[in-house]
Amino acid sequence: MMALPTAAVAADPVPASLRPAAPDAPKRIVSMLPSLTETVCAVGACDRLVGTDRYSDWPDAVRKLPKVGGIGDPSVESILALRPDLVLARPNSRVVPRLVSLGVRVVVYDIKTHADMRRVMEDVAKITGRPGAGEEAWQKVDRQISAAVLRMPPSWKNARVYVEMHGGTAAASESSFIGETLIRLGLRNVVPGNMGPFPRLGPEFIVRARPDVLVTSALSDPALIATRPGWNSLEAVKAGRHCSYGGPHFDMLLRPGPRLGEAADELVDCLRRLGDRPGS
Numbered sequence: 001m002m003a004l005p006t007a008a009v010a011a012d013p014v015p016a017s018l019r020p021a022a023p024d025a026p027k028r029i030v031s032m033l034p035s036l037t038e039t040v041c042a043v044g045a046c047d048r049l050v051g052t053d054r055y056s057d058w059p060d061a062v063r064k065l066p067k068v069g070g071i072g073d074p075s076v077e078s079i080l081a082l083r084p085d086l087v088l089a090r091p092n093s094r095v096v097p098r099l100v101s102l103g104v105r106v107v108v109y110d111i112k113t114h115a116d117m118r119r120v121m122e123d124v125a126k127i128t129g130r131p132g133a134g135e136e137a138w139q140k141v142d143r144q145i146s147a148a149v150l151r152m153p154p155s156w157k158n159a160r161v162y163v164e165m166h167g168g169t170a171a172a173s174e175s176s177f178i179g180e181t182l183i184r185l186g187l188r189n190v191v192p193g194n195m196g197p198f199p200r201l202g203p204e205f206i207v208r209a210r211p212d213v214l215v216t217s218a219l220s221d222p223a224l225i226a227t228r229p230g231w232n233s234l235e236a237v238k239a240g241r242h243c244s245y246g247g248p249h250f251d252m253l254l255r256p257g258p259r260l261g262e263a264a265d266e267l268v269d270c271l272r273r274l275g276d277r278p279g280s
Helices: 034-042 060-064 076-081 096-101 114-127 133-150 177-184 203-209 247-254 260-274
Strands: 002-004 029-031 049-052 086-089 106-108 160-165 213-217 242-245
Touching: 029 034, 034 049, 034 060, 034 086, 034 114, 034 133, 076 096, 096 106, 114 133, 114 177, 133 177, 133 260, 160 177, 160 203, 177 247, 177 260, 213 247, 213 260, 242 247, 242 260, 247 260
Parallel strands: 029 049, 029 086, 086 106, 160 213, 213 242
Antiparallel strands: 002 106
């Protein structure tokens, strides 16, 4: 995490030295990322939100809030019109330097791992004047993942999994919060962590990796997936070993926020529906 009293932007999740000196708890928060919106609500400060990015859609209450653009087209004017006393954003958001130059308090978070998630939950809770609520939110996620582990079908232990993001333009590796969730479940991610948390991959990489199961958005039509170069040779494709999620359910897996434990549970549900893993 970092608070930005000046235009300086760094990428460390929690550089305490950059935090401003204990300002009053904010009353008008604009969140520029769905996972941060969900975290604000998870620590009990949903009523402080006055605006969000257009993709924030959980809990239902935030759907009615004014939208200030998306990741690629945030609007400084729309944000300023809401008179925020705190803006939560990602480090590379292009509006951050402008907002800081105009005197708006901005805190940015770069969330890639479970440890980052926990720190951000704790920090958002402190910033909003609810110390302790962040750790409670994290412990709930942790308990849900632990419960999902107990439901894992034994035949799927050490199964090789490919988690596709954004219609195949990126994947979740071992070093991402999604990859760490797979490890907790006893699964093996076919994308190594040394490629970075969310690397871009060509279709030939997956052909070589030969995953046992594919995890994708429902927008990735299984019939079209089979037409990717070489993918019709994959046993996971031929056998239909494919966990495909509709938008809201896939969002739970892709967002490093308070619903990640539910996403782990849904992944286990899918594996159970697929039956025993061949060759196990």
